[in-house]
Amino acid sequence: MSIKFKAQKRNISFQKGVDKYAYVQLADLFSKLSQTKVINEAPLRSGISKGAINVACDAPGEIFKAWTTSVEDVRQELDRASLP
Numbered sequence: 001m002s003i004k005f006k007a008q009k010r011n012i013s014f015q016k017g018v019d020k021y022a023y024v025q026l027a028d029l030f031s032k033l034s035q036t037k038v039i040n041e042a043p044l045r046s047g048i049s050k051g052a053i054n055v056a057c058d059a060p061g062e063i064f065k066a067w068t069t070s071v072e073d074v075r076q077e078l079d080r081a082s083l084p
Helices: 037-047 049-069 071-081
Strands: 003-011 021-030
Touching: 003 071
Parallel strands: none
Antiparallel strands: 003 021
């Protein structure tokens, strides 16, 4: 993974009429990490087991798959979540 940062001078004041400038770093260019790389690296840095991280990474995808195959359940959830 590579990240390229750029620094910009910006007014960071929260008061009208008062200028306070500082350099702020922003990510300019980055590449996507593979899930395998994250799952292998995260246990080394966090102390969380590789299995737990693997399950946490896979769970959202599995939930989306289940929802998309059960259209009626999604429709009911959307009806419950809709505002009056």
